[in-house]
Amino acid sequence: MRELRLSLAAVVLTGIILFPIYWMLVTASVPSHIVLSRSPPLIPQWSDMTFAAYAGVLGRRPVGTWLVNSVVVACASVALSLVIATLAGYSLSRFRSRAQEASGLTLLVSKMLPGSLIVIPFYIMFANAGLVNNRLALVIANTSVGVPFATWMMKGFFDGIPPDMDAAARIDGCNRMQALWYVVLPAAKPGIAACAVYLFIVAWADFVFARTLVTDPRLWTVTTGLASFVGEHNVDWPGLMAAGTLSMLPVFILFLLLEPFLVSGLSAGSVK
Amino acid sequence: MGMARPISRMEREDRRFAFVLLAPALVATGLLILYPMYLVVMLSLREGKSMNFLDSSGLPLGLSHYRDVLSDPATWASAVTTLVYTAGSMGPAFLGGFAFALLLNERFPGRRWLRSLALLPWAVPGVLVSVLFLWLLDASYGIVNAALRDLGLISRDVAWFTDERTAMAAVIAPTIWKSMPFFTLTILAALQAVPEELYEAARMDGANRLQRLRFVTWPAVRGAAVLALVLNTLWAFREFDIIFATTGGGPYRATETLGIRAYQEAFSYFEIGRACVLGMVMLAFAMVLVLAARRPLQKEFF
Numbered sequence: 018m019r020e021l022r023l024s025l026a027a028v029v030l031t032g033i034i035l036f037p038i039y040w041m042l043v044t045a046s047v048p049s050h051i052v053l054s055r056s057p058p059l060i061p062q063w064s065d066m067t068f069a070a071y072a073g074v075l076g077r078r079p080v081g082t083w084l085v086n087s088v089v090v091a092c093a094s095v096a097l098s099l100v101i102a103t104l105a106g107y108s109l110s111r112f113r114s115r116a117q118e119a120s121g122l123t124l125l126v127s128k129m130l131p132g133s134l135i136v137i138p139f140y141i142m143f144a145n146a147g148l149v150n151n152r153l154a155l156v157i158a159n160t161s162v163g164v165p166f167a168t169w170m171m172k173g174f175f176d177g178i179p180p181d182m183d184a185a186a187r188i189d190g191c192n193r194m195q196a197l198w199y200v201v202l203p204a205a206k207p208g209i210a211a212c213a214v215y216l217f218i219v220a221w222a223d224f225v226f227a228r229t230l231v232t233d234p235r236l237w238t239v240t241t242g243l244a245s246f247v248g249e250h251n252v253d254w255p256g257l258m259a260a261g262t263l264s265m266l267p268v269f270i271l272f273l274l275l276e277p278f279l280v281s282g283l284s285a286g287s288v289k
Numbered sequence: 290m291g292m293a294r295p296i297s298r299m300e301r302e303d304r305r306f307a308f309v310l311l312a313p314a315l316v317a318t319g320l321l322i323l324y325p326m327y328l329v330v331m332l333s334l335r336e337g338k339s340m341n342f343l344d345s346s347g348l349p350l351g352l353s354h355y356r357d358v359l360s361d362p363a364t365w366a367s368a369v370t371t372l373v374y375t376a377g378s379m380g381p382a383f384l385g386g387f388a389f390a391l392l393l394n395e396r397f398p399g400r401r402w403l404r405s406l407a408l409l410p411w412a413v414p415g416v417l418v419s420v421l422f423l424w425l426l427d428a429s430y431g432i433v434n435a436a437l438r439d440l441g442l443i444s445r446d447v448a449w450f451t452d453e454r455t456a457m458a459a460v461i462a463p464t465i466w467k468s469m470p471f472f473t474l475t476i477l478a479a480l481q482a483v484p485e486e487l488y489e490a491a492r493m494d495g496a497n498r499l500q501r502l503r504f505v506t507w508p509a510v511r512g513a514a515v516l517a518l519v520l521n522t523l524w525a526f527r528e529f530d531i532i533f534a535t536t537g538g539g540p541y542r543a544t545e546t547l548g549i550r551a552y553q554e555a556f557s558y559f560e561i562g563r564a565c566v567l568g569m570v571m572l573a574f575a576m577v578l579v580l581a582a583r584r585p586l587q588k589e590f591f
Contacts, residue, residue, distance in 0.1 A: 020396065020397045020398065021397075023392065023395045023397040024397040024398055024399060024400075026392060027392055027393065027397065027399075027400060027403050028399070028403065030389060030392070031403045031406050031407050034407055034410065034466070034469070035406060035407075035409060035410075037410075037418075037421040037422065037425055037466065038409065038410075038413070038421070040421070040424070040425060040432060041421055041424070044424065052430065053430050054430065055430075055435060055438075056435050056438075056439065057430070057432060057435060059432075100313070101313040101314050101317055102314065104310040104311070104313060104314070105310060105311050105313070105314030107310060108306075108307045108308075108310035108311045109311070111307070112303055112304070112306075112307035114304075114307060114311075116311055116315075118591055120314075121589075121590035121591045122590070122591075123318055123322065124590060125579065125586065125590050126322065127322060128520065128523050128524070129523060129527075129572060129575040129576070129579065130322070130326070130527070130572075131526075131527035131529065131548045131551070131568065131571050132527065132529055132548075133527070133529045133533075133548045133549070133551055133552035133568075134329060134527075134548070134551055134564075134565070134567075134568035134571065134572075135322075135325050135326075135329075136552075137328075137329065137332070137551075137555045137561060137564055137565065137568070138324075138325035138326075138328035138329055138332070139325060140555075140556075141328065141342075141343050142324075142325070142328070144342075144343050145343055157321065158321075160317060160321065161317070161321030161322060161325075164314055164317045164318065164321075165318070165322075168314055169590075193302075193303075193306045194306075218412050221414060222413075222414035222415055222416075222530075224414070224415060224416045224529075224530045224533075224534070225529050225530065225533075225552075229556060240414055240415075240416040240417070240530075241416075243416050243417060243420050243534075244416050244419075244420075244534045246420070247419070247420065247423060247534060247535070248537075252423075252427075254424055254427070254430065257420060257424070258420075258424065261417050261420055261421065264414070264417055265413065265417065268412050268413070268414075271412075272405070272408075272409065272412065276405045276408075
């Protein structure tokens, strides 16, 4: 009985928590006259389902281009940050040095630095380098956020892999790089995957860099695109919710595939 | 003697290898964190305003921007706004996240699924969070107003984001929504590490539910809870996306936090010096918080 009550309470609360996402999906999938009403139905009829809002918004706005830009920028940011952070994380985990303390401090400083502040020197640096309105600028800017926490995460994962493994590989004739590449990295795969997901979620969400360093609408990412709906005289809500749903697709997919990693990683508390 | 040499060579090679692996991260940190911070400090120290947004190096150094910004009442109004926003969102998010973690720590069918689902808002990009709440709280067609009308709680539509009196609450709501999962997850992880025997012992000593929470649960999760609170507070303090994409700091500066203000000074008024001073003020506040919370932070980061 107690179990059932708890279960019910948790389901209801989760439902309330997820309501904004549910309402986005509903708004995007029913005809606009149903949701643009003074008393919209909480649970619409199945027979009312339509993809008109998706078709409409894809026709009127370059949502596809935004998504492609976001995918390009996010994937490149993940790749760059992950390579840097994996090497650095391994170094910090295996070799004692002063850099260890510095890496914790760097992470803390990066958590204190407001994006809306750091983007000012970034704008100046990238403009002087001729990189404004270039997706490379966004990749580099995202790396500045990604490297500190990804390095810290990877160090944690490598700490969990016994150094005996490297030593055994060395005895078998590997040099240091080979030991890392053929023995340690395969063992660290789950950690690398989790780290990649975090990096992706963070880069995917970036708004302040994308809005500031890129002004050409053809290079907008999906966050800049979504923000451009706001403030218009007549906001196209079903279209906006359809675009929002599309922008969540990669995140939903990652969630389905990698949820256990996410929970354990987030519990470790290094990402925020 | 014969033994010492190969070992020291090994060590030297280890060191070199460690450094080579670390080098890209050092370059990234230097170029993308330290150098930009140096630029911010230097820009905050330039007198006057350069005609060229990209080059302030011709201006003399001085403290005039600090004098102007620190004596401007609008700065302190923004500081108060930032603190209200941060405390107003972190308080409820912490309590809500804690309560939900206690619930998910109980044994019942399906809790693993609910735990993952409840994590979802954390992964939603800030701009999309803004858009979702703009829609929920829309004055004419928002479902929140519709529900409040049905319940008879309001007679006229509330324009949550554009009414000065409700705008702060309107930006706090999405912030709570996005930050709660982090509290839930970190506190839940700590709860699951509490040994069951502790609760049994407390029960045998006649402790009631509230006493068990106060004397068994809280001491066990305090470290994790405080750390989550500090990290989330640092995040909310510099949060930009949610406010910028909903109210942009308005109406009448009702939601203009220091972060929003710094951005507007730089990219709407091209007052880079002022913007950088505002950024330094933010960093000073963050530093106070970090120093106050240095014990839990030290455990996590050093």
